[in-house]
Amino acid sequence: MNNIEKTIKDNILTYEQKVLALAKEAENTLQVLNIDNKTTEYINEGIICSLFEGNAPYRPRYILPDYQKFMEKGSEFLKLDKPKTIWEAVNNLLILYKHVPSITSFPVYIGNIDELLNPYIDDEKEAYEAIKMFLKHIDRTLTDSFCHANIGPRDLMAGRLILKAERELQDSIPNISMKVSKDTNEDFIIDGIKTSLITAKPSFANHEMFVSELGQQYGIASCYNGLLIGGGSYTLVRLNLAAIAQKAKNKDKFFNIYLPEVVDCMCRFMDERIRYLIEESGYFQSSFLVREGLIDQDKYTAMFGMFGLAECVNTLLDAKDKKDRFGYSQEASELGLKIIENLEQKVSAHHNKYCKDGKFLLHAQVGIDSDHGISPGCRVPIGEEPALFEHICVEAPFHKYFPSGIGNVYAFESTAKNNPKYVLDIIRGAFAKGMRYFSLYSSDSDVVRITGYLVKRSEIEKLTHGEQVLRDTVVLGKGAVENLKVLDRKIRKND
Amino acid sequence: MIKAPVNKIIPFSSVDGPGNRLALFLQGCSFDCLYCHNPETINKCINCGCCVNVCKNNALSIENYKIKFYEVNCIQCGECIRACQNNSDPRVRYLSVDDILKEIKKVQAFISGVTVSGGECTLYIDFLMELGKKIRDLGLTFFIDTNGSVPLWNKKDLIGVIDSAMLDVKAYDRDEHIMLTGTDNDNVLKNLDFLIKSNKLYEVRTVIVPNVLGNRHTVDEVSKIIGKYDGSKYKLIKFRQMGVREDKLNSYTPSMKIMNELRKLAENNGCKDVIIT
Ligand code: SF4
Ligand code: SF4
């Protein structure tokens, strides 16, 4: 049986999942990108990885429509007028979401939904009903955990109602980020933390930091990717630092031969993907999102991803004992920073004419389900985590290099629910140390954060027993639980 | 500069007062509770040397009849405290207020304040006063966690530097308290009254020990006192065998049913914030 027939006959997949898988199979029969031999070699070795983007890019990987504009103007193509009531507002948004593609075909960004809905609240009770229905609709139809909503930094009634509804629904979709600034009302953040300890969201984004790099008009999409509203990212390709270190064997070869060569290949590979998308696929020429000004090519960038820094450093230092390894030794941290600085310089030096300011943005990729023993981005490996304070201090210095996303997930003991201010203090401290993004969940909740996205433990169980599940990301979650050991994260109590 | 024996510093604690707190544990206690979870904090080391040889990591030695602890070699295995017959700990260090401030400054961005616990921290009043002043100068809050054995009503200066206190009321009945801790509870109850009236009582704690203590009586009486005033929490803690010295107690972890009944009782007596852990 070939893959196509296998897909057709796979009873674990829902009908929708089959259609998407078949589309991918069709796309992958094409060979339309010009990729040189050296790059192909690195791709085959798993050093450069295009994260299942497919062989013929025909839509950007991430799209962040300007929903504010859509709320003000409606849409000619979708024949929608500016909403007048909360019901029309949620209905309009739900309609548009189904026309915002991404690499998974589901929208990865659904807007700063508190700001979008707040003007339509007349009656709190009615608004709560509408918001709950809205969120439930998203969870059951946009069945992909990379679908991401933003709330904050302002404390609005809509934001409060969204949090309340999430505590009640405990669904895995959408993922939510709360933008937290120095001025954000503390009680609102505490409300967010309480929600997070029940249902693993929202995560907390360092608003000042994102604004200083991307300006006020930024959104958090997919896992934790900071991108411009009205723009997005054409592509995300990642580089496997752990594998480069294995190949290089020593620091000299790593810095002087392999790293420059791989970065060069990967930049050219990204250029080629972008070229095809823009010059040949016709996406930007034909999409109503462009025509109606909801996205603008000038606000686009592309994401240069990396992962496996910890293993890379440990290999280059030949660090076996805990005290010498990444997460514990000063020398390992310094080498890690040197690698990322070096990477940053090389990537910044590359120019792509279709990207904003000609630049790719660095992204600490969270890993995929099939990664075996290689850690996401610049994280300390699961199972080796130091005490929380040291853990944050080791990872925070890396965050400034990754405007398009970096973060980590901390599992707290459920007793933290008695003292949410405890978590707030830690988040504030982490932000003060330069941390960009902070995710948490409680060790006893059903919804858990895998690497960036959310999955229900109970659904992973179902899948393990061969039952169908509605949400595609459960498959990834299951792989990650098995290969990345994400449920073995150190539980934080007092340390 | 005054020093105090420090058993342990926990940089992040979620259970020692509001927000995230650095918790400092001082060595030495005025009670000897049957259910003590950290019996190694009760006594000061008598330098008998019995623990030295059980350490497989060269972290302990005895020099000039005194125990020496080499922290870098210690892997926190706990073998030494299991070997100690004296309820002590060879890892205790005498630290000055400045030594401790150094540790606090490292985590300052992450904490609401510092809580000093024990053992029994009020055995070191002068140290607490100096430390408390400096902690408050940093803009942090200063809490103490006490068993109430030392009279606080005549320590106005100390009360001036603490933001609030956590107080254990282990048993309301005097004889029961003697049975459990070896000491009567006269000072404890006077301190309870005093701290409430000075508006410095953050939380009262009672460990619920089935079979052994008159839990209901204690919770009933204590909650009546707390209930009369506004603001203090009442934390009811389930007895757990872990860490407790064997053969001291014949009890078990109470069910949530028992705990919820006690919570109800306390709430009916006017306690607004009852926590079960
Ligand atoms: S008061 Fe606390 S430290 Fe002292 S013996 Fe009792 S339980 Fe142990
Ligand atoms: S805990 Fe005690 S026995 Fe264990 S290594 Fe440390 S000093 Fe030695």
Ligand code: SF4
């Ligand atoms: S800690 Fe205990 S066993 Fe060790 S020297 Fe001191 S009293 Fe003796």
